[in-house]
Amino acid sequence: MAEKIRPVRGMNDILPDEAAAWQHLETEARRVLEAYGYREIRFPHVERLELFARSIGEDTDIVEKEMYTFEDTGGEILALRPEGTAGCVRAGITNGLFRGQTHRLYYLGPMFRHERPQKGRYRQFHQVGVEAFGPATPDLDVEQILMARRLLQDLGVEGLTLHLNSLGKPADRRVYREELVGFLEARRDSLCETCQERIQRSPMRVLDCKVPTCQEAVAEAPEITDFLGEESRAHFDRLRALLDAAGVPYELNPRLVRGLDYYTDTVYEWTSDQLGSQATVVAGGRYDGLVEEIGGPSTPAVGFALGIERLLALVAPERVPEPHPSVFIAPLDAAVETDAMALAESLRDRGVSAWYHCGGGSLKSQLKKADRSGARLALVLGEQEQAEGTVLVRDLASGEQEALARREVEDHVVHRSS
Structure with missing residues (x-):
């Protein structure tokens, strides 16, 4: 026997028993997002490296350490x-979308980062992403926050908290950066090695470090909201007023900075107390300069991402509908296979989910499989039924059964399935 080929570490198979939960989440996401006017977009899994270096930032951990790159x-x-x-x-x-119009877009699919695999964090992971391009006003930010909450609540996620911050404009951050670097340099010896490297390269990331000594060292760090310019201050104040009016409680979190360079003004996270240390379920914010940075026209934008694997850990199994057929068709011998297959196809033509049993077997063994399938009815065809022009219809819940004329079976099944 040949040696088994092992899967790539951190990249997982999704088996049929698990796929139902994925499909349920994806269906709910599409339903909620489209109710807000968002439309699906699909784009490649592979891009030029330059795209991510320019957008995410060459000095970020993602670009420096975590990218899967190749020539x-x-x-x-x-x-x-x-x-x-x-x-x-x-x-x-x-594709010329940014010509003054508003576009509300969403996508679903895999992302890739070479991180240390752990529960809820994998090297191939999946996201629901939402992006809106057009208005620079805070009502669009708030709409996305409400939309994310609605999706989480509809999926039954509990213990939600909204964390909120503003990063201001690039000019605001430059002033804040100088103040923060001076503060961190004075406490360099109290920081972990990674954060010491970040002081000059990406000082705001130090604020987000989870190492206890680093958290203690930055407890009194200056807060970026004290450095906001007039425009960003007005945006943040209006956003908070809209959230208050909508009855959405939130926690101001001056340590919330996000790990990507393109964010401006609003940043936020929805967290759940059901996830332990990996509490973030949705993360997002505004990125008004990114379209122009990548070569497009000046276009304000805001978006969020939702981690599917992490969210699936919060969706109760009883909320996930199990896929099962309406009927299970059991042909008892080769002589009736043609008629049994024709019956299955005719039922499918009428919108009935029909599982046809391939491979033969006794009546007893096929009825066991019918029970396991979750079907409501089993349709049994043998040589006797074929000769009499009938089909044996068995209710799998009660065990009751009756022989119906072949011409009556389809209407009977359609009625029972409706």
């Missing part, structure tokens, strides 16, 4: 997408 046969340096926003923006620029 193709034409000599181009490509990368598997580590997040969806940059690819969505690139697709919008390529």
Whole structure:
């Protein structure tokens, strides 16, 4: 026997018993997002490395340490997408979407980062992503926050908290950065090695470090909201007023900075107290300069991402509908297979989910499989039924059964299935 080929670490198979939960989540996401006017967009899993270096930031951990990159046969340096926003923006620029119109877009699919695999965090992970392009006003930010909450609540997620911050404009951050670097340099020895490297390169990331000594060291750090310019202050105040009016409680979190360079003004996270240390379920914010940074026209934008694997851990199994057929068709011998298959196809033509049993077997063994399938009815055809022009219809819940004329069976099943 040949040696087994092992799966790539951190990249998981999704088996049929698990896929029902994925399908349920994806269906609910599409339903909620489309109710708010968002439309699906699909774009490649592979992009030029330059796209992510320019959008996410060359000095970020994602670009420096976590990207899956390779050189193709034409000599181009490509990368598997580590997040969806940059690819969505690139697709919008390529296809001329940003010409003054408002676009509400969403996507679902895998992302790739070479991180240390752990529960809820994998090297191939999946996201629902939402992006809106057009208005720079805070009502669009609030609409997305409400939309994310609605999806989480409809999926039955409990213990939700909204964390909120503003990063201001790039000019605001430059002033804040100087103040923060001075503060951190004075406490360099109290920081972990990673954060010491970040002081000059990406100082705001130090605020988000989960190492206890780092958290203690930055407890008195200056807060970026004290450095907001007039425009960003007005945006943040209006956003908070709209949330208050909508009855959405939130916690101001000056340590919430996000790990991507393109964010401006609003940043937020929805967390759940059901997830332990990996509490974030939805993360998002505004990125008004990204479209222009990638080569498009100046276009304000705001979006969020939802981690599917992490969210699935919060969806109760009883909320996930189990896929099962309406009828199970059991042919008892080869002589009736043609008629049994024709019956199955005719029922499917009328919208009935019909599972046809392939491979033969005794009546007893086929009825056991029918029970396991979750079907309401079993339709049994043998040589006797074929000769009499009948089909044996068995109610799998009660065990009651009756022989019906072949011409009556379809109407009977359609009625029972409606």
